[in-house]
Amino acid sequence: MEKNTCIAMIPSPGLSHLIPFVEFAKRVVQQNHNKIHVTFLIPTFGSPSSSMISILNVLPPNIDFTILPQVNIQDLPHNLNLETKITRTCKLSLPFLHEAVTSLSSLTNLVAIVFDVFSVDALDVAKKFNLLSYIFFTTGAVLLSFSLCLPMLDESGSLTDLTKTVNIPGCVVPFQVKDLPDPVLHERSNETYIHCVEMSKTLSLFDGLIVNTFTDLEGDAISALHEKHLNENSPCVYPVGPIIQTKSTGKENxxxxxxxxxxxxxxxxxxxxxxxxxxxxxxxxxxxxxxxxxxxxxxxxxxxxxxxxxxxxxxxxxxxxxxxxxxxxxxxxxxxxxxxxxxxxxxxxxxxxxxxxxxxxxxxxxxxxxxxxxxxxxxxxxxxxxxxxxxxxxxxxxxxxxxxxxxxxxxxxxxxxxxxxxxxVAISENGSSQRAFSSLVLKWLNI
Structure with a gap:
């Protein structure tokens, strides 16, 4: 009997990233008549919260999950900021992830891994198993555009003066440096800053970048990303949003x-x-x-x-x-x-x-x-x-x-x-996001 196409998804710890991953996975399985199975492989630095469990316990039949073994919290310095703690957790989970993907590959027709931006260090796992690799960018296209040009901004020294502004491809207004994401406001020698720049360089190595936005919301940024893909051979960008919860999981209030x-x-x-x-x-x-x-x-x-x-x-x-x-x-x-x-x-x-x-x-x-x-x-x-x-x-x-x-x-x-x-309109039949979504899934099904 032919095995269903399987996609592994690796969200980072935290509900704000897990929720859009889950909603995206639901759309994948529900709109493809059970032709695709999704498995979540979830790194963690602590026991799963009750909110997390309540979300995972009501997943549709074609979605399952494995919570990877908890990393040793003693391996993480006590003074880490949140971004670095999440990144370190994902990196320390690589042996567990490799083992889980080995098992999944032997049991299913695994064709691709969808990573969170904090788990880019796991890209080598996809390469080793000859799988397609994607980043699901759970924020918008402007931030993705900034991330792609971050290495250039770093080299130019544009981020060292908080009073200055920077221009981001696809955005009609400049951003003050002080308004940029927290990780890039650290000293350039700081681990968080260094990893943020290295992560941005890694984005070009993936097969595709999935972003939770839609054309009418961030049209200029999406156009800039598509242009970058065509002119610089950067990964294909799939704006598939808005992906949100249709109903809340907690019922207590x-x-x-x-x-x-x-x-x-x-x-x-x-x-x-x-x-x-x-x-x-x-x-x-x-x-x-x-x-x-x-x-x-x-x-x-x-x-x-x-x-x-x-x-x-x-x-x-x-x-x-x-x-x-x-x-x-x-x-x-x-x-x-x-x-x-x-x-x-x-x-x-x-x-x-x-x-x-x-x-x-x-x-x-x-x-x-x-x-x-x-x-x-x-x-x-x-x-x-x-x-x-x-x-x-x-x-x-x-x-x-x-x-x-x-x-x-x-x-x-x-x-x-x-x-x-x-x-x-964007997520309805023939809408811009639905077309991007369909082209992505068709690629997975035709492997």
């Missing part, structure tokens, strides 16, 4: 949330979320931790008396919120977001304008893209003296985006509605 939202007038609610790991500084909000620790009661992070003062006007959920359902609810008028790419795409798909409050990673870059290029968000200004965003400034931008009185604000609402419609 869903009914409380939705019941409260049902009582609110249309477009009257501001939804605020800083993602799975984002927090504000102690001065900005009474808290200074990020993926370091957690108080027993998350509400203790809020200013004293906050819940009592706001209980007649708002609702605070202390753990996971069903974000997809919330953003799709008619009472939501705007989204105050940390500008993570998953949240951006979910907001765009549901036609919700944003208030950009970036915190870390590539989020400052995303905020510039949202406010100055795509123009579907507003961003509060930082006070020059304190370095904080004053409450009056936050109130100002909230009022602006919720009430939308002037022409610029009305244009934001119109543009996000148009992008929402375009997102649906």
């Amino acid at each position: 869903q009914w409380e949330f939705i019941e409260w939202l049902n009582k609110q007038p249309p477009k009257s609610v501001l939804y605020i979320s800083f993602g799975s790991g984002g927090t504000l500084s102690q001065d900005q909000l009474n808290d200074s931790a990020y993926l370091i620790g957690q108080k027993e009661d998350p509400l203790n992070y809020l200013p004293s008396g906050f819940c009592d003062r706001t209980k007649r006007q708002g609702l605070v959920i202390p753990s996971w919120a069903p974000q997809v359902e919330v953003l799709g609810h008619g009472s939501i008028g705007a989204f105050l977001s940390h500008c993570g790419w998953n949240s951006i795409l979910e907001s765009v798909v549901h036609g919700i304008p944003m208030i950009a409050l970036p915190l870390f990673a590539e989020q400052r870059m995303n905020a510039v893209l949202l406010t100055e290029v795509i123009k579907v968000a507003v961003r509060p200004k930082v006070d020059d003296e304190s370095g904080l965003i004053k409450r009056e400034e936050i109130a100002k931008v909230i009022k602006r985006i919720m009430e939308g009185d002037d022409d610029d604000d009305l244009e934001i609402h119109k543009r996000i509605k148009d992008l929402s419609d375009a997102a649906f």
